[in-house]
Amino acid sequence: MTNELSVAVVPVSMLNQRVADLLAGQLPPMWVSGEVSNLTRAASGHWYFVLKDEHAQVRCVMFRHKAQYVAWPVSNGDKVELYASAGLYAARGEFQLGVDSMRQAGRGALFAAYEALKQRLQAAGLFDPDSKRALPAHPAAIGVITSPQAAALRDVLTALRRRAPHIPVILYPAPVQGDGAAPLLRRAIEQANDRAEVSVLILCRGGGSIEDLWAFNDEALAHAIAASRIPLVSGVGHETDFTIADFVADVRAATPTAAAELVSPDGLAMRQHLGQLQRRLQRAVARQLEPRMQQLDYLARRLLHPGQRIAQQQAVLQQWQQRWQRAGSQLLQQRQHRLQQLRWRWQACRPDLPRLAHRLSQLQSRLGPSLQRQLQNHAHRLNTLAARLQALDPTAVLARGYSLVTTANGQVVRQPGQVRTGDALLIQLAEGQLQARVSPPAPQQQTLPLELPKTDGA
Structure with missing residues (x-):
């Protein structure tokens, strides 16, 4: 009892550290063979895995500055040989191997x-x-x-x-x-x-x-x-x-x-989807019910008591009866008016013989004097026109002693300048024609003689 009380009490961390120092001092580095399992490559680049055989296993760690020299892609099941030092991870009290190098020794039996x-x-x-x-x-x-x-x-x-x-x-x-x-x-x-x-x-x-x-x-x-x-x-x-x-x-x-x-x-997703379907169904049912409700209201307004329906039909029948009576009365009046018009037209077209005979007698009595006056008027107008025509007759002018002088080509000579000395002229008299030639011009006479020389026949 006294010996137990005299032993010093140490914390776990100190115990683990003493064991780690003991292992490091007693066990030198050695080659260990086994199969890789549970390989984990940390983000830091360190490797953590388990080395095992058919009967036992041990945890291993290979730090990045040593793992980077491994020349092949290590995977679970690889049979390897490790040069490692035995030690204790003092923080968790776990026995592990610190790997310095690794070489491939063939695939593990289980993985094969x-x-x-x-x-x-x-x-x-x-x-x-x-x-x-x-x-x-x-x-x-x-x-x-x-x-x-x-x-x-x-x-x-x-x-x-x-x-x-x-x-x-x-x-x-x-x-x-x-x-x-x-x-x-x-x-x-x-x-x-x-x-x-x-x-x-x-x-x-x-x-x-x-x-x-x-x-x-x-x-x-x-x-x-x-x-x-x-x-x-x-x-x-x-x-x-x-x-x-x-x-x-x-x-x-x-x-x-x-x-x-x-x-x-997913129950939550299903409930959400079911809720969406429920809301869509409610909207669809509402879209179907709303026009039906409106139609029901419309039909309800149209639905009448049979007595009201009979009263409406009677009112409609009475309206049609009145319209039929008015239409018949109007048709009768139109036919009567048409008949009266035809009667008036027939009477207007019927001849009035006594009146027409008297009218004919009057027209006959007026026709003779009217024709006589028309004949006298036309005879007087004819005489007037004949006198005017006689006054305009050129032969009458020639009969008074005038003549018509024309050139050989029939052009009327009105002034001396139209002809030259020696030109042939044709002189038309009242009774016959004369031919002459132009002699040198005589003194120009400004006025006509008041009296024409008398001819033998005058």
Whole structure:
């Protein structure tokens, strides 16, 4: 008891630091072989991974200034040899290897088996996209194949409760890790198909190493997934984890939560869409009802009591009767007026013989004196015109002693300048013609003689 009280009490950080110093001093750097798993490349450039074999595993860290000299793209499943120092990460008390260099030692056995099975199943057509079944848009029930203790189950149930709380969820329990997990997973799929109580299945578990997920790389499980009549969604591991079940499943989800979201309709979106449809339906019904209500009001206004309808018909009948009477009376008056006009016209066209005989007698008595006066007037006018014509007769002028002098071409000579000495002239007298020639001009006589020389016949 006294010895225990005398031992100094140290904090955890000091204990971890002492262990780290002890490991560093007792274990020199060495070459360690194993298979890379859970490789993570941090944004800082440092590598974090697990080195394992069939019986054990150890955490490793390779800092950026050393990882940059690795000459090939390291991936999970690579068989490697590390030159590393054993140590303790004091902040978390975790044993780890600090890697100084890495060299390739061949692909790991598990990864090689995984690749061989993948190629064999792909050649058999289990990965064919044409064989994939479509997921139901509104499943009646959702089945989940996983371990009841798995954190993935809580993620799936949380997502389903949030998105579609109205859809029943049925759990088909099966272990998701270990040697006997694959047959039980296969049995769970067969049981779900036999019971046929769900519309879609979710096969899920959380992330892990390739050993942790190895049950989902089982060939018999792959055939069971392909033979399932119920569409199956694989949600195994994280986004970077791929298993044979992912390739065979109808749909592969990156995480269990994503698988739940794929198989369930979004309740909020459905409610919003339903609200939109409800509002559209209300508007459509209103558009249909409004004209019907207006038509109903119009018909209601037109709807009358039978007594009112009879009274209206009687009023219309009375109006027609009055119009018929007025039309008949007007037609009769028109016919009577037309008859009177015809009578007047007939009377106007009937001859008045005594009056016409008296008129004829008067016209006969007036006709003789009128004709005599007309004849006398025309005779007087004729004499007047004859006297005027006689006065204008050129032969009468010639008879008084005048003559008409013309040139040889018949032009009347009115002045001496029209002819020249020696020109032939034709002189027309009252009784005959004379021909003469122009002699030199005599003195011009300004006036005519008052008396013409008498001829023998005067």
